[in-house]
Amino acid sequence: MIKVGILGGTGRVGSLLIDDLANDKEARVSAVHVFGKLEKNLPSDTIVTNDMKVLFDSSDVIIDFSAPAATEALLTQVIENGGNKPLVIATTGFTKHQQNLLLEASKIVPILYATNMSLGVAVLNKLVALASKTLRDFDIEIVEQHHRHKVDSPSGTALTLAEHAASARDLNLDDVRISGRDGQIGARTKDEIAVMALRGGDIVGRHTVGLYNDGEFLELNHTATARNTFSKGAIKVAKWIIGKDAKLYSINDALGL
Numbered sequence: 001m002i003k004v005g006i007l008g009g010t011g012r013v014g015s016l017l018i019d020d021l022a023n024d025k026e027a028r029v030s031a032v033h034v035f036g037k038l039e040k041n042l043p044s045d046t047i048v049t050n051d052m053k054v055l056f057d058s059s060d061v062i063i064d065f066s067a068p069a070a071t072e073a074l075l076t077q078v079i080e081n082g083g084n085k086p087l088v089i090a091t092t093g094f095t096k097h098q099q100n101l102l103l104e105a106s107k108i109v110p111i112l113y114a115t116n117m118s119l120g121v122a123v124l125n126k127l128v129a130l131a132s133k134t135l136r137d138f139d140i141e142i143v144e145q146h147h148r149h150k151v152d153s154p155s156g157t158a159l160t161l162a163e164h165a166a167s168a169r170d171l172n173l174d175d176v177r178i179s180g181r182d183g184q185i186g187a188r189t190k191d192e193i194a195v196m197a198l199r200g201g202d203i204v205g206r207h208t209v210g211l212y213n214d215g216e217f218l219e220l221n222h223t224a225t226a227r228n229t230f231s232k233g234a235i236k237v238a239k240w241i242i243g244k245d246a247k248l249y250s251i252n253d254a255l256g257l
């Protein structure tokens, strides 16, 4: 059985990871990193720890659905303290520094980073690149909707979709991204890509990429209707990454897209 360590085990997705692994035939939860109390029934041999080294030592692969500071500690364990297990990282909202740590750590261990672990969004990224390139004159606007508890904005998925849209047009997203409109801001500029966030209720995750022109528009939408879409997706890619070379992998690598 593959031993899976979890970072963020007390969280919304981390808790589902524990449930999914309890029913998995090839993988099981071996260790959970927590600060406080984990209100969850776990197999009796599961290690519950707040020590990153123990998390690494007890696992064949680590799945991370936590928070940027926690992921930073995980990556630091690889870079500075010899943590040497493959990582599946799903946390969003990283700073530039944390993105650089991800790159640095991926020279030491295999890391799969995906802002969205669903198959649907992996395909949506490809569709968006195709539509952005083909419909070069269409204005692109992205709207994401999430539950009221989400702390980062815009979502990692929306930013990844925007990156696909921008790079298909040979644009640098940092140069063209708009994150809000208010007041006498002037007409829309040709290349700008707005990424807007809505928060409310229990929306699991909804992303719409609109391409608008005179006389027609196209909207590509993905809606996650169950949060375990993400935990199940992460377990699938965790099985795939074991035994791979040190490198930063995308979900497309794992899904063969």
Ligand SMILES: NC(=O)C1=CN([C@@H]2O[C@H](COP(=O)(O)OP(=O)(O)OC[C@H]3O[C@@H](n4cnc5c(N)ncnc54)[C@H](OP(=O)(O)O)[C@@H]3O)[C@@H](O)[C@H]2O)C=CC1
Pocket (backbone or CB within 6 Å): 007, 008, 009, 010, 011, 012, 013, 014, 034, 035, 036, 064, 065, 066, 067, 068, 069, 070, 089, 090, 091, 092, 093, 114, 115, 116, 117, 118, 152, 156, 230
């Ligand atoms: N890529 C994908 O497919 C998806 C990614 N996500 C991302 O995953 C992350 C988690 O989402 P969600 O489960 O909803 O969030 P929650 O807020 O429910 O859970 C966050 C978890 O991280 C832990 N945590 C927070 N700070 C630290 C820290 N400094 N060190 C160690 N652990 C820490 C929390 O522990 P404690 O309870 O002790 O505070 C908790 O277990 C978010 O970044 C979200 O955007 C979410 C869904 C899908």
Ligand SMILES: O=C(O)C1=N[C@H](C(=O)O)C[C@H](O)C1
Pocket (backbone or CB within 6 Å): 092, 115, 116, 146, 150, 154, 155, 156, 157, 158, 204, 205, 206
């Ligand atoms: O926080 C969430 O819930 C989600 N976060 C991810 C993101 O920021 O894109 C993925 C998913 O949409 C749910």
